[in-house]
Amino acid sequence: MNAEIIAVGSELLTPARIDTNSLWLTARLNELGVEVLRKTIVGDDRNLLAQAVASALDRVPLLLITGGLGPTEDDVTREAVAQALRRRLLFSEEILAGIEERFRRLGRTMAPNNRRQAFLLEGAMPLPNPHGTAPGQWIDLPSGIVMLLPGPPRELEPMFTNHCLPLLRERLPQAFIRTRFFRVAGMGESDLDNRIAPIYRAYSNPVTTILAAEGDVQIHLRARAASEQEAEALVEELGAKILAELGDRVYSTDGSPLEAVIGRELASRGETLAVAESCTAGMLGARITEVPGSSAWFAGGYIVYGTAMKTRLLGVDPALVAQHGVVSEAVAVAMAESARDRTGATYALSITGEAGPEPSTPGIEPGTVWIGLATPGSASARLYRFPAGRERVRRWAVQNALYQLWRSLLESRAG
């Protein structure tokens, strides 16, 4: 089955606000086997919204509308849907009583405006909203379903989960969905696609989606079938072929990010990690510690942004810097070794590079980064040349530092 989502609100048509409800709703709909064919964002304009509602219902049997259920004149969703469906709005004493009760409980007086929220479309079922004043509305049409949902995520999400999902499950043709979620590092999106497209293109079910961020590629598989076993068999068959092709480039089969996978490995070994960051200036440490509980395996380290700090905080020999330059293999190795020594961690990663936008080191192109790794037995560094863009270079450097450590952990596990 296909759906469309309409997000209502003039603030969503400004440069600084984005509709994120539709991402959450899309995930829930996909889990039911429903595809979203179009998303529309319209302002608080009754006629434009009514037109958008009517034309969406010409295309799909399932329409979700978010926002515009508030108490003010700007909130026109109820009126617009009534206009589009040619249905009346009926005042509900019961809903009004619920809204008044909510205000009483909060020790506040209901504004007269809130009466607007007690109007229900003819034939609509109200959807309770314990987190706000506006109830949602569910309308069964001869040709489909329309849902009116509140805009704030903390009102919308429980309402959808507790009331819309059970109703949808009843009305949708029985279908079971099984998914796989692989994450891959150390290869670009197009290299990856070249290798696995011949495999997944042979399947229309599961559906394969590939998403790429800096140095990190995600592969999503979603199979749909009439039974759970059948869906599982479909996703397992394609998943196994992709895993066989990519081998240990797949660092995660449960969606965990690279830093969490590394954390689990270090924790299981009782080992620890430190960092010494120049151009990333803390981004690596910040990303590692996004993992709750990372203090079990992450010690800390050094932000040595200025050249003088590399000597002052890490004791890197100024003669080494003078001879090789600050963005060099020798300095990356020295930074990693010193960070490992001084923190007492099992491993240390170092990053020294030129993030740009302007070259600040003579002879070093922006995008040039050396990443060092010190382990109990060795210290080495690798050279990377990332595409331009200050923040992009820094994010690529962090991802590749983590991947360099992960490869080393895999090798020592194999050895």
Add this chain to the structure above:
Amino acid sequence: MNAEIIAVGSELLTPARIDTNSLWLTARLNELGVEVLRKTIVGDDRNLLAQAVASALDRVPLLLITGGLGPTEDDVTREAVAQALRRRLLFSEEILAGIEERFRRLGRTMAPNNRRQAFLLEGAMPLPNPHGTAPGQWIDLPSGIVMLLPGPPRELEPMFTNHCLPLLRERLPQAFIRTRFFRVAGMGESDLDNRIAPIYRAYSNPVTTILAAEGDVQIHLRARAASEQEAEALVEELGAKILAELGDRVYSTDGSPLEAVIGRELASRGETLAVAESCTAGMLGARITEVPGSSAWFAGGYIVYGTAMKTRLLGVDPALVAQHGVVSEAVAVAMAESARDRTGATYALSITGEAGPEPSTPGIEPGTVWIGLATPGSASARLYRFPAGRERVRRWAVQNALYQLWRSLLESRAG
């Protein structure tokens, strides 16, 4: 004048990807006095896209379409617009030559697929794309304008700036836009709004927009008038009233973020900054160094995530930690003082707190953060209690650390 934006791409209908190009384009269009009335996101389906294009052109005279200009069968924007406008697609030898030349320059062979990108709509003007293979297209219609723009932001943005903006300025009715952009720290969005709503509500022109992120509130004013002087006078009048109300809570009147404002102040004084981060583990350093050229005033510092590291790297007395706990005023002050001493920087900020989600320090609620500041004459720390959420606590801590330094710089300037 009114516009609509259509973003094309099935990946934009998955739970994990969002159309951000439209935010950037909306900002540019608003600057020209153009309002965006609707945004639509459609998948790679020629018929659905053609339908969306035709109905948008029934509503507005200006239509921007992003994405779907790639070389593969999935890229259907050219065909769909041709279908909607009932125009032919004409093969351009000149564009093909340009694409082939680009591949030669990169030392690669052009795939046969890329020939698709050399088709131009009848009557369209090609828009050069130095950052990718697909040229954009500009089509003047009797009733309006259609633009076909590439999906990747680093291709779209320069193309729009260099080619579309000048053409739009020629064709739009003369209207002058003047804006003000204030940034405020140290107060929440609703406190701020309570103070300035009585002022800005009296004006429908300029339009006032308020946006809030963690501890940082932005106020945008946009005035529109028939002359530059008139627009400037409108925005100046309201801007002056808001500034008078908020005083030095407004840290920036040109849109610069707090770290850039601090950087300018430090650079002008010839002073420097260091950090010692516990629960933020590098986020403060990473944010500071988003400012290009920050090495002139940012030294670096310490990531002391584990408790042992506070002693090992910064020399914080273990007895102090034992007596006061690791999340305490005494430890925050000791961290800041030691980071200042050891780096030789003029100022040092320290952060020690409990980010959560689970409490790891007995008696310390997640969200509790001490932020320390050492200056040439003093060292002190302030206690914060941020709302729950690990990443939110960490971002609030970084913002408030910067604000704490900024207040201190302002006071020393006043003194």
